[in-house]
Each structure stands twice: as C-alpha cells, then as structure tokens.
Amino acid sequence: MTTRIAVVGGGWRAQFYGRLARALPDEFDLVGMTARSAATREEWERVFPGCPAFPTAGDLVRRARPDLVVVAVSHTANGAVSRSLAIDEGVHVLAETPPAADVDGLRRLWDAVGGTGLVQVAEQYPALPEHAARRAVIRNGAIGPVTQVQVSSTHTYHAVALIRSYLRETAGVGAGGAADGAPGACFGPATVTAHVSRAPLLDPEDRSGWHDDPRQVDAATTLAVLDLPEGVGLYDFTDNQWHNRLLHRRVLVRGTRGEISGDSVRHLPEPRVLVRSSLERRQTGYDLDLDGFCLESITFEGRAVYRMPFPGRRFSDEDIAIATLMRSAGTWARGEGAPAYPLAQALQDQLLGLAIESSAARGGAPVRTGVEAWGR
Secondary structure: OOEEEEEEOOOHHHHHHHHHHHHOOOOEEEEEEEOOOHHHHHHHHHHOOOOOEEOOHHHHHHHHOOOEEEEOOOHHHHHHHHHHHHHHOOOEEEEOOOOOOOHHHHHHHHHHHOOOOOEEEOOOHHHOHHHHHHHHHHHOOOOOOEEEEEEEOOOHHHHHHHHHHHHHOOOOOOOOOHHHHOOOHHHOOEEEEEEEEEEEEEEEEEOOEEEEEEEEEEEEEEEEEEEEOOEEEEEEEEOOOOOOOOOOOEEEEEEOOEEEEOOEEEEEEEOOEEEEEEEEEEEEOOOOOOOOOEEEEEEEOOEEEEEOOOOOOOOOHHHHHHHHHHHHHHHHHOOOOOOOOEHHHHHHHHHHHHHHHHHHHOOOOOEEEOOOHHHO
16 A cells, blocks of 8 residues: 655755655655745756645645655754644654754653654664664574664764664664553663864765865764663764765674674674674675665575565665655554654654753763653
C-alpha cells in the first residue's frame, strides 16, 4: 500500500523527501507541499512536476488528503508548525530535527501534542546502514550489554541519538519500536560536561563542494561526557565535520564482552578464544559486476546483519536511512505499525544536545537534566 505524503517547506532537506518519494512510486505518492514563499512554491512545482503547491498547510491537508505530512522547516518554526498540523488538522506528522530550538519549546511541544500520538521525528542517523548493522551485532549478543559509546561524526542531537540508540539496545528498550516512547530508565537524570578547544585546520570542502584553494580555519572542537542512566557517552565534534573528509568518522561501542570500533569487532565467544571479526560491506557495481552500484548487504561472521531495504536502488547511505524512516512513518500513519523514532525520544535527545551546548558555553560547568514530562 502506498503512503500519501506531503511536505511543508521547500528547502534542501525538504527536497530529500520529494526526491525519494518520486524514486519509490510503489511506496509513496507525493500529493502536495506548502511553503510561506510563493517563489519557493513555484520552484517546487518546477522541480517536482505534477505535485501541487498549496498556499497554506490547511489547504494542503484538506485538498491533498495526505496520510503523512513531513515538516521540513527551520528549527525555530518546527514546533509551531507541527503543533498546528497535529492539533488543528489532526494529521500524522513527521517533523524534521530538532523538534524545538530550546528546552521551553520542547516542553511546550510535549504539552500540546504528546498525548495525541500524531507526531514523530525524522532522526535518520540510527537507520544509516553501518549503524543499523552495528546495532544488529549488539542485539545478537556478541559484545554483551553496552556500557559506553563514543561518537565523533555529527553534532549534538544527532550524535546523542546515536549514542542512546546503541545504549538502548541492551537497556531493555530497543532502538526502534513502540517501547522507545515508553517511560523508563532511559529518560532518567543525566549529567553532561563539555569542553571546547580551538586549533588550525584545513577546510577543503563544504556542502557546496570542494575549495580548490583550501583555507585554514580556526576550528572549534567540542568534547563532552554524557553520564546517562543507560551508560556513558563520549561526544567529539569539530566544526564542519560533516563535510571535512580530512577528519575520520569514529564510532566505538564497548560492551561487557568486547567492543565494536568502526567496522572491527573484538569479542570473546568462549573462554580463551579472542576473536577479531569485521563488518563486511557488499557493494555491487565493482570491477565486472554489472548489477549497478548499490549496497547489497553487510555481513558479520558469515551472516547478513543488514540487507538493503530497497534492492537495486542506487541510493546513498543517507538516502537509504531517510527512505527507511519514511517507510516506517508511512506504516505508522496508516495505523499499521509503531513510530520508529517517537517524539519522546527525540525530545530527550535534543534536551541532552542542548545540555552539551550549555555546558560548553559555561566553560565546562556540569549541566544536569531531570526527568521531564515525556519520560514519566
């Protein structure tokens, strides 16, 4: 069954959803969009011919009749738009990250829509293939219960979402599914301590592409320790780390019986037997493989721990993760499944992300978070 999907906003991130909906016509029907700017609406209709642009969200919902509305607007507007769609229009909402810009906004959003069950959040990072494969290895018990996660890849709430998704795999709550939104230990008090340093660093590329004459910048690096109910998280992010490929992306997940570092796994399957294995990515299209360039699977010790959910599609990992989230959200909106990333988890991740920023701004003073309404 296809999901009728509509979009609020017409920017770079909004177009991800439009493009993926058009790439998967058996799963999604792109039925409309709205944006405040007439020029943005006109540009959307040019890029996505046949998808009407409506002047208001109310017109969009009433005339296009979507199953699911993606809200891809600025983080300052996100909460208000999501509230309006859920409360005034009664439609299922997939809100872009973060769900609100500050702690008061998080609380207002939960007070307004937390009880409706109509809002979830589009946090795609845990669904990226390599993260999903690592989580599968954890679920299989190879490294035992997870006690510590280190992430140097992306910023604040995205990194927190990754840290907590790994920790939750062995905290009695999985990284996805209905149980994620339930109250429990994963929403308990936490202490966050952050430190910022600056150092010169070449910055050879950004979202717009390569700089032929790379400039040296004074790059800030934020290091933070998150003492969470589920375990310990170590956060490491440097300015423009998303695009600066001089910097490694590092993920380490430590359990009681071993650890995962990147695609390397060390564990103790039996006494006196220390095994070092790898997560092996099978990508078609190399050498004489004429099947096209596409992720096929990721294996661990001879078994597939991740299979491409859209076989044959030449998607980037980001595309795969967002499309996976869209598919899950469509199932949820049609009443056939649980939210993949419930609002309560998104609010908690942003709460902790804001705590990182607050501690850094206060020169490393610890910031303590309590149990909020969405965790009770």
